Amino acid sequence: MKRKKFYPALALLVAAFFLITGCWHRVSRPAPQENGKIKIYTTMYPLYDFAAKIAGDMAVVEKVVPAGVEAHDFEPSPKLVAGIYEADVFVYLGGSIDPWAEKLAEQLLKEGVTVVKAGEGLFQEEFHGDEENVSEENGHHLDPHVWLDPVLAKTMAERIAGAIAAKDGENAAYYRKNLEELKKRLDDLDEKYRNSLLPAKKRDFVVNHAAFGYLARRYNLNQIAISGLSPQQEPSPKKLAELSKLCKEKDIRYIMVEAASSSKLADVLARETGTKVLVLHPLENLTEEDMKAGKDYFSIMLENLENLKKALNE
Ligand SMILES: [Zn+2]
Structure with a gap:
């Protein structure tokens, strides 16, 4: 490929023109x-x-x-x-x-x-x-x-x-x-959640990020969170031990994480307690791939509902 010559004086002149005419402003904003x-x-x-x-x-x-x-x-x-x-x-x-x-x-x-x-x-x-x-x-x-x-x-x-x-x-x-x-x-979504979750066998579900408190309250469920309100908060070993015990006591068979790859901690806990990992998406953001695939609030809320049904009935 042929390299273009760079003319500093010409570049300055062009810049000056944009600055003087105000075109610069329109180009950048x-x-x-x-x-x-x-x-x-x-x-x-x-x-x-x-x-x-x-x-x-x-x-x-x-x-x-x-x-x-x-x-x-x-x-x-x-x-x-x-x-x-x-x-x-x-x-x-x-x-x-x-x-x-x-x-x-x-x-x-x-x-x-x-x-x-x-x-x-x-x-x-x-x-x-x-x-x-x-x-x-x-x-x-x-x-x-x-x-x-x-x-x-x-x-x-x-x-x-x-x-x-x-x-x-x-x-x-x-x-x-x-x-x-x-x-x-x-309204339709709320009805689907009510119809599916109110008769579910269990009330407790375990998540890695405490994003589902309002959802749990609405449908009379109990969210048990491994970390806090932000997914970056790490649980103490003591808390992990408590959770492990809780999963056995309450016969909880799934740990719910934000995305398939999101939480090593959940993987560790799942291994320790013999539970499996399921996705429960907090909808705080979508990936580029999600957007391209045409996913939105409703499609993800329905995917969440399917996984919640599984977690609460198996
Ligand atoms: Zn959050």
Whole structure:
């Protein structure tokens, strides 16, 4: 391949031209509106999925947390934050899963961006059916995982739709129609969960990451978590020994993990206790492959239900 010659003087001249004419600005920061559509920025996956279903063809929806990234640990780069200022609507959950968004939301409000805190007022303290499991480090945190309860998810969807419709009044009827469809699907999902889980043989299930507290409460189940509210919290050997004993006592035959490859600890515990590993997806983020395969909140919630049924009935 022939190498192109580099002309520093010419490059400087071109740069000066862009700076003087202001074209530089337009090149590095595209105009906020695409074909007159409003732009919605969301933090984590379920907010993105709900916003996209409500927006349909009428608005552009962007997800700030990139595919495949662990949502609890994510911090946006300054460049990414600058991009969010283009938003017409900014949707975040609030609470411990997107804490960086709280401060940003204040700034965005001042710039005239419509801000939605989708989880506002929905958070409760981490729930332990078995009080012995409360430990110093995780006993007093508000649990952020509200989206895994389809009933609370409906409230979140209503808030997102309300903000989008208020910002883009011309298409409000269209957004409201999409919201009604989304709510109906969430009702159907709730019914499927109720019908399948309420009659299940067992009430206890073991997970590696305590993301399913709201789901457990809704369907009268008991989540036993190996680690805490964030998947990075490692359990003590004492806790592992307790869990091992608990699995035997309660005849628990499955350990549920976030993804097939996600937890060595769960593998170790599964081996020690003679249990098997099943996937229970917390829906905090999807991988690139999941997105390409067309998976969404509903398809994964149904996969979760199948595995929960297995864990609770075998
Ligand atoms: Zn989580």
